[in-house]
Amino acid sequence: MSTADGAVLNALKKSEQSLSTYGAAMQQRQALIEARDQADRAFQLADQRYRVGSISYLDVIVAQGTLIDARSQMADADQCVGSARVGVFKAPGGGWELAAAR
Numbered sequence: 001m002s003t004a005d006g007a008v009l010n011a012l013k014k015s016e017q018s019l020s021t022y023g024a025a026m027q028q029r030q031a032l033i034e035a036r037d038q039a040d041r042a043f044q045l046a047d048q049r050y051r052v053g054s055i056s057y058l059d060v061i062v063a064q065g066t067l068i069d070a071r072s073q074m075a076d077a078d079q080c081v082g083s084a085r086v087g088v089f090k091a092p093g094g095g096w097e098l099a100a101a102r
Helices: 002-051 056-092
Strands: none
Touching: 002 056
C-alpha cells in the first residue's frame, strides 16, 4: 500500500511542479508579447519619421533590429510554453506510448 501512496504523492508533486513551470512560461510569454508589440510600434514610428526626414535610416535599422529580437524571443517563449504543456500532460504519469507491433 505504501508503494501506491508514494506513487500518487510523486505524481501530485510532479503535477504541481509542471503546472508551476507552465504558469511561469505563460507569464513570460505574455510579457514578451507586450514587448514585441511595443517594438513593432517603435519600428512603425521610426519608419514614418524617416519618411518625413526627421531621423536617419540608422534609427530605423536599430528599431527593426529590436523588433527582430523581440520576435525571436517570442519564438523561444512559444517553444517553452509547448514543452511546459507537454510536461503538464506527462506529470501525472500519462504520456504517449506507441502501440505494440502485432
